[in-house]
Amino acid sequence: MSANARDAILAEVRKSLAGRRRANHSTDPSGDAPAARLEGHARNLIPDRTAGGRAANVALFIKMIEGVSGTVERVASASEVPKVVAGYLARHNLPPKLAMAPDSRLTSLPWAAQPLLEIRQGAARESDQVALTGTFAAVAETGTLMMASFADRPNTLNFLPDNHVVVVAVKDLVGTYEDAWDRLRAAGGLPRTTTFITGPSRTSDIELVPTLGAHGPRRLHVILIEDAG
Amino acid sequence: MELTSPRFKANVRDALKKPNLKTAMGRLISTMGPRRLAARAGLPEFERLCDQARDIKNHTLANLDFYLEAYEAKLRASGGTLHWCRTPEEARATILDLCRQADARTVTKGKSMIAEEIGLNEFLEANGIEPVETDLGEYIIQIAGEAPSHIIAPAVHKTKEEIADLFFEKHQRYGLPKRSEPKDLVDDARKILRPRYIAADVGITGANFLIAETGSSVIVTNEGNGDLTQSLPKMHIVVASLEKLVPTLEDVTTILRVLARSATGQEFSTYTTFSTGPRRADDLDGPADYHVILLDNGRSRLLGTEFQDMLRCIRCGACMNNCPVYAAIGGHAYGSTYVGPMGAVLTPSLVGLADSHHLPNASSFCGRCEEVCPMRIPLPKLMRAYREQSFAAKLGPAPERWALAAWAFAAKRPRLYRLVSEAAARLLGNHGARRGAFRRLPLAGGWTGGRDLPAPEGRTFHSLWRERRRAGAA
Numbered sequence: 001m002s003a004n005a006r007d008a009i010l011a012e013v014r015k016s017l018a019g020r021r022r023a024n025h026s027t028d029p030s031g032d033a034p035a036a037r038l039e040g041h042a043r044n045l046i047p048d049r050t051a052g053g054r055a056a057n058v059a060l061f062i063k064m065i066e067g068v069s070g071t072v073e074r075v076a077s078a079s080e081v082p083k084v085v086a087g088y089l090a091r092h093n094l095p096p097k098l099a100m101a102p103d104s105r106l107t108s109l110p111w112a113a114q115p116l117l118e119i120r121q122g123a124a125r126e127s128d129q130v131a132l133t134g135t136f137a138a139v140a141e142t143g144t145l146m147m148a149s150f151a152d153r154p155n156t157l158n159f160l161p162d163n164h165v166v167v168v169a170v171k172d173l174v175g176t177y178e179d180a181w182d183r184l185r186a187a188g189g190l191p192r193t194t195t196f197i198t199g200p201s202r203t204s205d206i207e208l209v210p211t212l213g214a215h216g217p218r219r220l221h222v223i224l225i226e227d228a229g
Numbered sequence: 230m231e232l233t234s235p236r237f238k239a240n241v242r243d244a245l246k247k248p249n250l251k252t253a254m255g256r257l258i259s260t261m262g263p264r265r266l267a268a269r270a271g272l273p274e275f276e277r278l279c280d281q282a283r284d285i286k287n288h289t290l291a292n293l294d295f296y297l298e299a300y301e302a303k304l305r306a307s308g309g310t311l312h313w314c315r316t317p318e319e320a321r322a323t324i325l326d327l328c329r330q331a332d333a334r335t336v337t338k339g340k341s342m343i344a345e346e347i348g349l350n351e352f353l354e355a356n357g358i359e360p361v362e363t364d365l366g367e368y369i370i371q372i373a374g375e376a377p378s379h380i381i382a383p384a385v386h387k388t389k390e391e392i393a394d395l396f397f398e399k400h401q402r403y404g405l406p407k408r409s410e411p412k413d414l415v416d417d418a419r420k421i422l423r424p425r426y427i428a429a430d431v432g433i434t435g436a437n438f439l440i441a442e443t444g445s446s447v448i449v450t451n452e453g454n455g456d457l458t459q460s461l462p463k464m465h466i467v468v469a470s471l472e473k474l475v476p477t478l479e480d481v482t483t484i485l486r487v488l489a490r491s492a493t494g495q496e497f498s499t500y501t502t503f504s505t506g507p508r509r510a511d512d513l514d515g516p517a518d519y520h521v522i523l524l525d526n527g528r529s530r531l532l533g534t535e536f537q538d539m540l541r542c543i544r545c546g547a548c549m550n551n552c553p554v555y556a557a558i559g560g561h562a563y564g565s566t567y568v569g570p571m572g573a574v575l576t577p578s579l580v581g582l583a584d585s586h587h588l589p590n591a592s593s594f595c596g597r598c599e600e601v602c603p604m605r606i607p608l609p610k611l612m613r614a615y616r617e618q619s620f621a622a623k624l625g626p627a628p629e630r631w632a633l634a635a636w637a638f639a640a641k642r643p644r645l646y647r648l649v650s651e652a653a654a655r656l657l658g659n660h661g662a663r664r665g666a667f668r669r670l671p672l673a674g675g676w677t678g679g680r681d682l683p684a685p686e687g688r689t690f691h692s693l694w695r696e697r698r699r700a701g702a703a
Contacts, residue, residue, distance in 0.1 A: 010297065038476055041479050067496075068495075156461065193502060199499050205365040207256060207411060214451065215426075216500070
């Protein structure tokens with residue numbers, strides 16, 4: 001069925017487009033050749049709001065996350081992360097247990113200083129209440145986290161547990177989504193799953209009332225590391 | 230769903246009798262219009278981005294054969310499988326086949342209008358596979374046994390009291406008490422759907438976009454249900470259609486900047502996820518199989534016609550959120566999968582005008598839909614084109630056609646037109662002068678059945694204009 005259908009659909013598409021192509025000569029209103037467009041993947045119009053430089057983008061990133069009911073905590077260096085995570089769990093009356101991505105940026109942190117924390121590395125399980133992940137890039141434009149599902153960054157951690165704590169290094173903060181795409185291309189292209197996350201899970205399906213915690217995490221907490229290392 | 234568009238007028242009469250519908254639709258219009266405007270005001274480049282989004286889709290459609298083949302090659306290279314399907318029948322059979330390969334008993338589903346278009350749920354059920362809708366709105370209408378009434382807010386026609394009653398009725402067997410606040414109802418649905426995600430054998434989602442550069446499919450959601458649906462089961466099936474293609478990541482990014490702002494008034498939806506092939510060799514999670522159903526269902530024939538513009542539609546729902554007719558009658562009255570102004574154009578394109586010729590008439594031509602459409606689709610122009618086609622095909626009632634033909638005859642003869650209209654204005658002016666309005670009028674029962682017809686004051690615009698010109702010239 002599929003081979004026949006494929007040929008029939010492509011033939012119908014070409015037949016339908018043929019009239020217009022003869023009339024226009026050019027196949028394309030913008031004059032671009034399609035193969036060159038894919039090869040060049042040029043940027044379109046980029047909004048101005050991220051043009052203010054690094055410090056302004058950090059401020060914008062925080063403002064945008066807070067605007068969608070996420071929370072942000074700033075720390076001076078990565079070594080403070082375990083203590084801050086333990087504090088987050090205590091503050092929300094959560095058991096001292098973490099499902100953590102086996103990401104070397106996280107596993108190399110000084111967890112021994114928090115002996116009460118029980119940490120399991122791997123993909124998420126139904127019983128997990130808190131996930132700790134890094135991020136591939138953070139986008140200032142809308143306070144968005146770009147998660148890439150490499151082998152050390154299982155995607156289910158982003159969605160299954162009720163609480164999602166994300167460690168973001170300021171050096172991974174970019175202005176726009178396009179900047180993040182360039183980084184991902186440089187890292188070898190798209191993994192199985194690439195997710196932009198902007199705030200905790202929400203729905204407006206009942207009387208258009210914005211309600212948090214629909215199916216994904218009820219809380220999204222970002223720990224922003226200021227140092228360059 | 231059963232197409233009830235041929236009974237559109239009866240559907241409208243029923244809809245207007247429902248007080249809850251009036252409340253719910255009033256809320257939609259008063260909420261979504263301002264939310265969109267606020268989001269637009271927050272991005273000074275918004276209108277220019279819309280122009281670019283339109284150009285991107287025009288370019289893609291003009292080269293659709295190239296981009297389809299480029300997408301197919303990339304998808305295959307990433308380990309996914311593409312299934313070309315001409316008709317809903319072919320799409321359903323292909324999906325059933327895949328579900329059987331996976332020994333599926335239950336499938337979870339993210340929201341997909343294409344799945345609605347092909348009637349997937351009924352078909353799976355008839356073949357012994359249980360589909361579980363996971364988007365909250367879709368879940369609500371699934372357990373209510375209804376069709377979506379809005380393309381992005383499927384249960385927007387229901388009040389929270391109706392949903393509370395429905396949940397109590399259907400959830401008692403899980404031991405859940407009656408609750409009525411939105412946050413509690415959301416919580417109940419979350420509790421019930423959690424184990425379903427884990428148990429499902431196949432996850433089916435739609436696609437907002439397919440990307441030729443990378444072979445990826447994209448879903449845009451707020452709940453995270455689509456991501457659980459496509460991450461946990463061993464097979465992920467995407468149901469998409471030809472016009473979802475965009476060339477590059479940069480191109481989809483431009484369109485994403487206008488999508489959420491137009492749809493819900495958000496800066497960006499909570500989750501935008503790009504799926505590229507099945508899980509990779511060392512991945513710790515993700516589906517082992519990844520299949521994309523690519524449906525035509527009449528779209529290829531729209532290319533090269535004036536209705537090609539409709540294939541730019543990104544299903545944001547702004548046209549219905551801002552439509553006075555949709556606001557009065559709700560989505561179900563349209564009797565079709567796609568509703569509101571976009572549905573009034575897309576439905577005749579997909580199912581033929583014979584069964585849907587009322588829908589292009591469901592417009593006051595106020596032009597709001599075109600004004601708010603981020604893809605610049607000339608919806609009123611396309612509805613007018615279908616009105617012309619249905620007149621030519623003699624699809625409307627005969628008296629309506631005779632009246633239109635008589636009017637057209639007179640309108641093309643200015644002297645005759647003036648003579649007739651001045652006589653009518655004088656006659657109606659004389660008879661209606663006392664009350665200032667008519668309660669009943671021969672041949673105008675459709676109008677006076679619901680309200681009075683104001684009486685003309687006895688003169689036509691033409692004659693007043695002539696008089697004023699003469700007075701001004703003197």
